[in-house]
Amino acid sequence: MLKVTLEQWRMFKAVVEHGGFNQASAQIHKSQSSIHNAVNKIETSLGVKLFRVEGRKTLLTPAGELMLRRVDYLLEEASKVETIAETLAEGIETKLRIAIDAIFPSHLLYKVLDKVSQEFPFLRIELVESVLNGANEQLQGGLVDIAVSAFTLEGLFSEELCQIEFIAAASPEHTLNQTEKALTLEDLKSHRQIVVRDSAVSKSHDSGWLQASQRWTVSHMRTSIDMIKNGFGFAWLPVPLIAKELQSGELVPLNLQSGQTRKVQLHLTFVDGDSLGPAARAFLGELRYQSMMMPTAETSNS
Template sequence: MDRSFARITLEQWRAFVAAAQSGSFLQAAERLGKTQSAISHAVRKMEECLGQDLFVVEGRRTRLTHMGRMVLPRARELVGHAAQIERFCTGFDPEAEGEVAIAIDIIFPRPLLFRALSDYARIYPNLSVIVHETALSGAKAMMEDGRISIAIAGQLPTSTIVEPILPVRFLCVAAPGHPLQALPEPTHAVLKEHRQVVLSDSGPRGVDSGWLGSRRRWTVSHIATSIALVCAGEGFAWLPEHAIRDELAAGRLRPLPLAQGARRVVQLHLGYMDHDGDMRQVLDLVGVFRDAVADAEDEDVGPDGGRRPSDDDAGART
């Protein structure tokens, strides 16, 4: 039998979800505007196609079987995606004009940002996007002030609709000739005696992040400056691994073999405010960012387009 095409229709999945949620074929029929016999027939055809019972009928009520309970979350997702596509097609306006303001933390990989902006421009060629590059609490402050519609950052307001989007791995690194590289396993007490290069907070509160125990610090506002200073041997820093892949490969930077805390992870979140006006364009841009990150993961590459590093690679670089 040819199984290369779907044998269960979307209407049948809708019938299954409605029956599962209401607990009866009759109530499912009323919800969908169909007859009870149409719902029961749809479910029976599904069970024949799957070779599995999805419901057990108990009088006027229906109860999901174990397989039915397993299938239900996936079926809900399928029906939900179909509804989203329908809403997209009915409300999509490629001629929409205006602008959308967003804030992106500077540790978010630039290639993913560029991919998302390029994809969004193909959907809305007449819309302008204002990108504010922020650090630490900067995006949170801008969203609280109502200056942006979307943010990707580690810290966002509690009133924001938030979802995790990307973990960013940091490595503690220094130039090959830095004195710390000559030590077999430097401790944090030793680090205090050496200059640390840190990123400043672009928000008004000046929030600290990570280990700031060094007595001597140089604070800069962009990762590129931090990388240049560390490569020049002026200090050590925790830097996003994706941003220093070339420097690591070329030997311009080397991870410090710390006893503890050589690696850390910052979880970035994607957040937006639920408001009217340009909500359609905002939600579409949120979706574009989701897809950009998911596509990079599906391609099994790092966020900067290179091969995804393994723990063995990191060990070799130390």
């Protein structure tokens, strides 16, 4: 059993904030005797002296200063508990689980998450970064509430979110960028291709592999980009993720006769729209809005 109630701590803090018992009484609409009794109860129960009086000033003792720091934290946490309870009563979820394909631009995703967190400050967000079928596998397994994937799921609601443009690219020093002739897909097969592994366990899928004679498979898109920047191979890369590298010249589009660019449609999928709470709906709305800001190969090279 606690020796001191939250209300007694609130009165103690009011005395500190307003500079005395009389001032606290006027501000929090409690009688001066009630506030005195609350402070006396704290001092008696805990065996510490919280205030000292100098003339007309009521000042904290060293022990009182230490207790105030702890009380600030205690009252703040109590306020959070009450806010969370109100949130639950209003039907606002406390956790949002999202699986999103790694080709979705991270800087746009960060804006979405930040906006939602500002609107729902007590929301815990769990983000799973996936490749190819990985996001849908997470959704089917009940591990996330929302999936953003290049594939749809039969029987679940899916909407087209955005198209991600891919270009065939390599470093400017790569052999493929040292010739003036237009390259064919057959030309590419004799060079090392960097491929990102499907993060799904049950339904792994190869996308964009040309049956090249050499193949390096990695788990993360950023690893692939870094390898290609350093001249270790080529790949079709999502334009939004390499916009800076294209502008700086660290990556150069390959001069292909055809098929230099490809487009991948990302889909937004969830099990039951009616079961989504306010935070999930806010996430969906902001994600749709940010998806309209997607850069293309033309804007990246301009």
